[in-house]
Amino acid sequence: MKRSFYLQYIALVIVGLFLLQSCDDNQQWEIVPAKGIPTARHEAGLVAYKDKILLIGGRRINPTDVFDTKTNTWIAKSPTPIELHHFQPVVVGNAIYLVGAMTGEWPNEKPLDKVIIYYPEEDRYEYGHPIPKNRRRGGAGAVYHNNKIYLVGGITNGHVDGYKSWFDTYDPKTGEWHVLPNAPDARDHFQVAVANNKLYAFAGRRTSKATDQDMALTSSYGNVYDFDAQKWEPVTSDLAIPTERAGNGIFAWNNEIVIGGGESVAHEKAHAEVEAYNTITKSWNKWPSLLNGRHGSGFVIVGDYVYTASGSGNRGGGPELTSIERLKLPRKGHNDSDVVNTNRKTVYKQWHTVTLPFKGPETSEKAIDNPFLNYRLTVEFKHAETKRTIRGFYAADGNAANTSADSGNIWKVRFTPDVIGEWTYSAILHHDDSIGLDTNLTNGTKVDISNANGSFIVSNSDKSGVDFRANGMLEVSKGYFKFRDSKKYWIKGGANSPENLLAYVDFDDTYRLKASEKDGEASTTSEIHTYPNHLKDWKPGDATWKDKKGKSLIGALNYLASKGMNAVYFLTLNILGDGKDVWPYTDSETFDRFDVSKLSQWEIVFEHMQSKGIMLHVVLQETENETMLDGGDTGPLRQLYYHELIARYGHHLGLIWNLGEENGLAPWTPIAQNDKQRKDMAKFLKETDPYKHPVLLHTHSEDPHRSVILDSILGFKYLDGLSLQQSEREHAPEVLETWRNKAKAAKQDWLITMDEIGLWHTAALPDNQDINHNTLRTYALWGTLLSGGSGVEWYFGAKHPHNDLTSEDWRQRDRLWELTNYATTFFQRYLPYWExxxxxxxxxxxxxxxxxxxxxxxxxxxxxxxxxxxxxxxxxxxxxxxxxxxxxxxxxxxxxxxxxxxxxxxxxxxxxxxxxxxxxxxxxxxxxxx
Missing domain, CATH: 2.60.40.1180 (Golgi alpha-mannosidase II)
Incomplete structure (x- = not known):
């Protein structure tokens, strides 16, 4: 009897304690009865100043409404100097700073060019420091921390496009503005908060009215910046927000980041859900929902309460609310825990590169046991819907682009996931004599490696615009380029010269074997490319390597992208050919050893090109060296060369494999590959490349040398089309249409691009010699595109300054890029050209x-x-x-x-x-x- 009574007593105590502990959880939001009402508005700033709450801005020019929490009274004060909306206000001392805001009407709002400051004690607005032109945006998250204002994300072009992953710091005292590393995800229409010296960015979206996705691209995962480590933390599965929404409010409380309100395509009503991320346990829990769902406002803490006011009750612009509600905050320490979720998975983005490193045996580029030939890394990636087998590569110390290491124990794989959801992977490193050439993936002796198995999550891509990561993999469809996972077609316009683009001074071990003045090719000196006039085109935050090397080449690509160009043609092997300054090997005479640091530096450039929407037109050889490897066969040296290129660069979304420049027999090139050798190359590339990139052939500029070669390969299923060369530009349209029709007769829709136009010595002249490029514009540009061509690239010729090998400045043909962009834009905007x-x-x-x-x-x-x-x-x-x-x-x-x-x-x-x-x-x- 005594024991039973004791147990009942203990039970009552436990229940009582539970009820006491949960009383805060049972709190609900309540409407605050107020004297007066504020001006109805949304996309406004809500901020607490001392014991008052201020509503600032919103659509239209509105008064600054002030709520006194002691008297529950609204008072209208001065209006903003201009229309201000889409911002998160921050308090600095006795002032409120408005940074990362927009002005103007939907959908073409403009970001502010200056900081705007409000002084509540004086009821006065003033303009502050200028915002750097290339960092202006609205809809960004802002927070004051460590005497600086941190600005995250935002959008540059109203609601049309231009969402960013930018991260900056602004000193409100000095006006100094510093660009920090980009966040892992781009987002706008969101807010940020700081807890435990970390910045948290949750919710938001990538607003893109340009693609009719105004609200559809809500952000699935949060980003965390560690102020102590000065870097963004990896995106892991625990950062997935339970309810995706944008236009939300946020606040930090009790080791939790609390997100509430917002809008999305889930339903017309604005979101009322309030959810909290516990920064200790890495887990989510629910808070009481708002009484009125709302977006375009925020949260503020005054005393024991969190408040929200104003906003829109439905997604979009209305109804605009005037109510204010509050929730009593739970006690400090209520949700603290020492339990940490260790089952976290890294989150990558669809169409972004997944790079996985593996520790294996210590070796080097020059080891007797050749790491390129005698080791083979393969990684199987599995998803519920599909699986991919991807070949890896030797990576020296894993950071060779910056260290120039030629030894180490790191192997890597690069993979581009195309399907959203969970992926698992399993990696195997085999070792045996020439195992790198063995297509039987079960052969060889297994070697222990680290990280051999694992998994990760793939979420929606956060990129927009021309960035290939916004669109997916390019393939050939109906004789044109098409993004594989959409109905979107793509047309090419770009540079065919300099063909030795990669003969660049900042790449490791890159030099010219000898100068040349041979008839039939451009003259060269002993100097290789430095691209000095494009150094000014490099932007803060752009890629570099080895103590800021690479800026001028990255800048050159920035310039070309700024002119609307989306393709660049370049050789990866010109030993024996024109230039004699590009090869992937450790030296120009050893064809089974690869220069890891140089190839890693190439990858940095290629990644930047893809982010700028520039296709990699990879030309694998020249007419002078097409028999250099294996006598022209697809033997061990050529296979090894292709394996390395595919493993290191095949993950890129916009890429062409070109069998070689001016491939095949002609009187001026008597040592040449034959029809079988060309077919073997194309077949090997198609069967080996897991992404099945387009394979094209570039051959001679005149018949009958051209027709003999092309007639023999018509109908060959492993060739996707032609990178066409034509000497007399007046005949370019009819030649293109001829081969297009011949391919159709052979039951193929060949993709044909006009990539080299004009006689070898005179092609696309600099602007100062041919300002409007009249014959190029008529025949090679509009003539070929309207004859079924899928794009153009401009060859610079050999017998004038800035030629095919020595050109250092793409601005010499600035007008040509403009004219090309006009044509490609017309096709993309107005024509269903693929039909x-x-x-x-x-x-x-x-x-x-x-x-x-x-x-x-x-x-x-x-x-x-x-x-x-x-x-x-x-x-x-x-x-x-x-x-x-x-x-x-x-x-x-x-x-x-x-x-x-x-x-x-x-x-x-x-x-x-x-x-x-x-x-x-x-x-x-x-x-x-x-």
Whole structure:
């Protein structure tokens, strides 16, 4: 009896303690009865100053509304000097700083160019320090810590596009602005908080009205910056936010980061959920939900309560709320715990490179037991929907790009995941004589390595715009480039020169074997590339290696991307050929040993190119050295060369394997590969490359040398198309169309790009010799694209300054890049070109090119002014007519004729501009009726 009574007593005590402990958990949000109401608003800043709460900004110009928590009274004070919204205000001393804000109307809002400061005691706004032009954005998270304001993420172009992963610090006293390492994820429409000397960025989205994804791309994972370590922590699975949303509020309390409110595509009502991330246990728990879901506001703590006010009750712009509610905060120490979740998984992004290192046996580039030939690392990546087997490579000390190490015990694999979700991997390092060439992956002796098995999570990509990581892997479809995982097509425009792009002074062990003045190629000196005029194009935060090397080449690529170019052609092996300054080996005579540090530095450049939307057009050899490896066969040396390139660079999303420059027999190149050798190369690349990148062939510029080679390879399933060369530019369109039609007759949709135009000595001249590049623009650019071409690259010729081997400055052809961008932009913006076919005979001129989708849309290039007609006898309906200026680009223009009807030959009129020049006419069906 006594024992039973004792147990009952203990039970009652436990229940009582539980009830006491949980009383804070049972607290609910409550509407605060207020005297007066604030101006209804959303996308405003909510901030606590002493015992008052301030509502600042929001859509439109609004008064600054102040809530006195002692009297529960709203008072309206001075309005903001301009419309201010999408910001997280921070208190610094007796002032409130507004950084990372926007102004203007949806969706084309502009970021502020200056900091704006509000002094509550004086009820006064003033403009503060300027914000660096290249770091301006709105919708960013801001927090005051260690006497600095830290600004994270944001978006540069209103709600259209331009979301960023930027991280900066701003000193409100001095105005000094410093760029810090980017966050792991880009995001906007969110807020940040600091706890235990770490910054936490949760929720938000990548706003992209440009792709009709205004709210769809909500962020799945949070990012954590460790102020002590001065770096971002790895993104792990515990950072996955339970309820994805943007426009949320945030605050730190009791070792927890609390996120509430927000908007998303999940439902029309704004989110009311409040969720907390425990920074000690690395786990999530629920807090009481808001009484009124809202977004575009924030949270503030005053006394024992957390408050929120204003905002929008539904996703989007309304209804705008005027209520204020509060929640009594739980006691300090309530959620502390020493338990840490150790079952965390690293989170990578879809289409981002996953690089995994493995510790294996100590060796070196020059070891007797060749690490490139006698070891083979393979890694199997598995997902519920698929699996991939990827080959790895020897990486010396794992950081050779910066250390120039040629020895070490690190092997690596690079993998690009295309599917979201959990992946597992299993790695095996085999050792045996020439095991690197053995395709039977079970052969060889297993060698112990670290990290042989594991798993990780893949979440949505956070990239936007031209960055290939926003779009996925390029493949060939219907004779054009297409992103494999979408319906989006892509057209190429870029640089074919300098072909020895990688002969760059900042790459390890890179030099020219000897100068050359041989007839038929560009003259060279003993100097290799330094690209000095592009040093100014390097930007803070861009890639470098070895104590800031590489800036001028990275800057050069920045410049080319800024002109809208998206492809660069370069050789990876020109021993015996033009230039004699690019090879992947430890020296120019040893073909089974690879220069690990040089190849790692190449990878830094290639990664930057991909982030800028620049395709890697990898040209594997030259006509002079196509028999240098294995006599032209795909034997052990060529296989090893291809294995290394595929393992180190095959993970890139925008990449072409080109079998070789001017491949095949011709009178000036009598030592050449034959048809079987070309086919063996293409077959090996296609079967070995796990990503199945396009394989193209570049051959001679004139028939019959070209046709003998191409006729023999038509219909070969492992070749995706041609990197076409044509000597007489006037014939470029007809040559391209000829091979396109021959391929179709062989039941192939060859992708054909015009990559080298003009006689070898004179091609694309610098602007100061050919300002508008008239013949290139007419025949090689518009002529080939409207004849079914899938892109162009410009070759610089040999017999003038800034030639194919010595060019140091892409600005010498600034105008050529502009003209090219006008054309490719026109195709991307206005044409379903992958569904169209060339039919030049529809127009009454030999100087016209026409691409059509019959009865739907016609794009016509007219080389000169005149009176033109188009044959619409076989189609019905009404068609609109607009004009595009290939010299100046811009929007479509109206002409003298606005509409024409099918059923006959119709005059298309002329553009209203009186300029006597070439024009492009866009004819588009607008009605089935006449």
């Amino acid at each position: 169209m076919e060339p039919e030049h005979t529809l127009v009454n001129s030999k100087e016209a090119y026409c691409l059509r989708k019959e009865g739907e849309i016609y794009a016509v290039y007219l080389a000169s002014s005149g009176t033109y007609t188009i044959d619409l006898k076989d189609v019905e309906g009404t068609f609109s007519i607009h004009w595009f200026d290939p010299l100046e680009g811009g929007e479509l223009q109206n002409g003298s004729v606005e509409k024409i009807h099918g059923g006959g030959i119709r005059t298309i009129g002329i553009p209203k501009s009186k300029n006597q020049q070439d024009w492009v006419c866009l004819i588009k069906k607008i009605s089935d009726k006449i």
